[in-house]
Amino acid sequence: MQIGKLLVLLGVHRYKYSKGEEIIPTIKNDNIIGIILDGFAQIINIEYNGNELVQENLGKDSVFGTTISATNSESCQIIAKEDTEVLIIDYSRLMRPENLAHNYFNIFLSNLYDIMSNKFRETNERVKVLEKKQIREKLLKFFEIEHKKSHSKNIYLNFALKDLADYLAVDRSAMFRELKHLKDDKLIEVDGRKIKILYEI
Amino acid sequence: MQIGKLLVLLGVHRYKYSKGEEIIPTIKNDNIIGIILDGFAQIINIEYNGNELVQENLGKDSVFGTTISATNSESCQIIAKEDTEVLIIDYSRLMRPENLAHNYFNIFLSNLYDIMSNKFRETNERVKVLEKKQIREKLLKFFEIEHKKSHSKNIYLNFALKDLADYLAVDRSAMFRELKHLKDDKLIEVDGRKIKILYEI
DNA sequence: ATATACAAGTTGCACTTGCAACTTTCTTAT
């Protein structure tokens, strides 16, 4: 059997979206897992007052879906910000008994587990940061986590500083202020997106 | 084959811990999933300054482990607060190729996925709350989520109010102050652990 | 019945933060 046909049987589909399009069918169903194969999309939350706020950036290999990330169909839109290719897994189809017998199925599930574990780790890292009450503490926790991952005292952000403020869920200007305090206290050096940790960790 | 033997083959073990004991072997390995079958335990985080803080309460059916919750062996201890029975799944053993052929394996993985999805949902709910910048907003988001789950305007907490402050990652007294403001504004009524939503939602 | 422990609730105060309203610097497209 062809891999392609198998994927269809397992409830896995590949979709392409143009820049600006809404990745709509994916979130209507409540048991779906999406993986960004290529491109860039954003989960946008529409607040009760009409405010739209970016909830999550979805780059290559990002995972989303009701079970995995905080997307609920009522208040969320997923918009392709570039031409984007998405793999959609229909979980309820995937778990049909007739699929359970498939040879490939195990490997597939096993990979799925790895993807989910990764997402778990990321989310838990963020919770550890968000749990800190003060901006300074949040920043230090963030640096600590990044340091543990890279084993380097030089942190290079692959996103804008204003996005770091969103990640920490604090006001942008307040974060800049605190970064300055940390610089003044000679705990860090900041040069654009490069942050250097000066203290013992 | 007996289920018992199968579980061993799959790298699944059942352990019992007495009150006060550390659930130590579980977190030494970095690829483990634990499920509390019975009892009560806590994940305790030891900060660099020696402070111990309860990171998570693990009741019946709670799931923990490096891939799933924020436990890293260096700074975390899991302590049984009552006599506790734990199911430990060794993920690296579980995923051995020879297991992939097993009939039960699929069902097992499928259940595991459900457990993980649940944990995902819980964590994402908390992130949604933690993302709010102000205590009032955090509380309102929390009420909103609880309301969506129960479809009732009466929220009954099955934990102490001080634990709600921890969940929201805010100061306890500041939370009480804000609860009072919400009461004054006639948005809620609070009676012990019972909270009644008075506004349209 | 009384002591003990823990949760609930309150308050003043200093510090932190969000918000608004800027200026400056850097990117990107034409």
Added chain:
DNA sequence: ATAAGAAAGTTGCAAGTGCAACTTGTATAT
């Protein structure tokens, strides 16, 4: 090369919050 837009960086101020230090209430055990 230049305009337009976005990100970086600042600052004043009012409001929000953490912290400490209480009091009151409520279980639980002896």
